[in-house]
Amino acid sequence: EPEVTQTPSHQVTQMGQEVILRCVPISNHLYFYWYRQILGQKVEFLVSFYNNEISEKSEIFDDQFSVERPDGSNFTLKIRSTKLEDSAMYFCASSPLVRKNTEAFFGQGTRLTVV
Amino acid sequence: TQLLEQSPQFLSIQEGENLTVYCNSSSVFSSLQWYRQEPGEGPVLLVTVVTGGEVKKLKRLTFQFGDARKDSSLHITAAQPGDTGLYLCAGVGNNDMRFGAGTRLTVKP
Numbered sequence: 001e002p003e004v005t006q007t008p009s010h011q012v013t014q015m016g017q018e019v020i021l022r023c024v025p026i027s028n029h030l031y032f033y034w035y036r037q038i039l040g041q042k043v044e045f046l047v048s049f050y051n052n053e054i055s056e057k058s059e060i061f062d063d064q065f066s067v068e069r070p071d072g073s074n075f076t077l078k079i080r081s082t083k084l085e086d087s088a089m090y091f092c093a094s095s096p097l098v099r100k101n102t103e104a105f106f107g108q109g110t111r112l113t114v115v
Numbered sequence: 116t117q118l119l120e121q122s123p124q125f126l127s128i129q130e131g132e133n134l135t136v137y138c139n140s141s142s143v144f145s146s147l148q149w150y151r152q153e154p155g156e157g158p159v160l161l162v163t164v165v166t167g168g169e170v171k172k173l174k175r176l177t178f179q180f181g182d183a184r185k186d187s188s189l190h191i192t193a194a195q196p197g198d199t200g201l202y203l204c205a206g207v208g209n210n211d212m213r214f215g216a217g218t219r220l221t222v223k224p
Contacts, residue, residue, distance in 0.1 A: 004157075033212065042216035043158065043203060055210035091157045103148075104205075104212060106157030 002026040004107035006092050012113045013082055021077045021110045023092030032075045033093040033104065034067065036060070043091070049075065082114045118142070119206050119215035127221040131193055136218040138204035139186040145207050147187045149178055152201040152217070163207075194222045 005024045013019050025032050034046040048055040049067055066078045075094075079086055089111050093104040119140045128134055138147065146165045150158035162171050164180035164187060171178045175198075177190040191198055203217045 035214075043152070043214040045211055045213045048211050050210070056208075058211075093157070102207075103160045103163065106159070109155075109157055 002105075004092055004094055004105050006090075006107035006110050008110060009108065010111045010113070012115060015084055015114055016081050019079050019082055019112060021079075021090050021092075021112070023075045023077070023094075023107055024073055025075055025092065025094030026105055027073070028096065029094035029105075030097050031055075031095045031102075031104075032067075032069070033095075034077045035091040035093065035106075036088040037091065037109075038085075038088040046077070079112075082112075084114050087112055087114045119204055119213065121202075121204060121215035121218050123218060124216065125219050125221075127223065128194055130195055130222055130224050132222075133190065133192050134194055134220070135188055135190045136202055136220070137186065137188050138215055140206060141185065142206065143184050145184075145209075147180055147184070148205045148207060148212070149187070149189055150203040150205060150214075152203055158203055158205075158214075161202075191220075194220075196222045196224050198222050 007022045032049045035043050037043045045058045046061045047057045064080045068076050089109040091106050091109045093106045095102045095104045122137050146163050148163045149161045152158045162178045167182045167184045169180045175192045179188050199222050201217045201219050204215045205212050
């Protein structure tokens with residue numbers, strides 16, 4: 001069964017360092033998302049991406065964040081200069097398209113720990 | 116920003132009891148989805164409701180979309196310990212999908 005895969009499963013980084021979180025969406029999907037979930041808190045929308053550009057982004061997704069689909073299969077989230085408060089689970093999701101009854105498939109997440 | 120409020124935040128019940136959790140918003144959504152999330156994993160879709168007033172059943176789970184497409188409920192009949200988890204509603208907009216904070220359900224044997 002097709003699935004969204006995320007790497008690494010856990011990343012520890014020092015404050016101020018750049019991190020790149022990687023996702024391989026399901027191959028025929030067209031719409032991609034990044035979400036984050038701080039431990040014990042809600043799943044927060046970061047950004048949606050379609051047709052090689054950002055469709056929507058939240059107030060969390062500031063200039064420190066960027067997304068890229070460099071090679072037609074990977075979908076990456078970059079945090080330029082990590083802060084302690086960036087520590088969270090980051091989930092990638094993909095869907096065939098944003099339609100009324102389209103399911104978003106989530107990856108297992110990357111746990112980012114900023115020390 | 117479309118805000119989804121879920122209630123209750125926490126719910127602990129005994130096996131065999133019935134329960135209802137709610138998802139409310141002041142915004143109208145094109146559809147609303149319910150997900151379940153296990154610890155350390157990503158959310159998994161349970162159901163999508165699209166039409167105002169729609170009711171969908173998934174075994175012991177009954178999902179309803181409000182007539183105005185602003186709110187939804189999830190009713191579980193005869194809850195089992197395997198139903199324990201975090202239940203999330205998500206409103207689908209034009210280009211995004213945003214989650215409520217979730218209801219953490221614990222079903223005790």
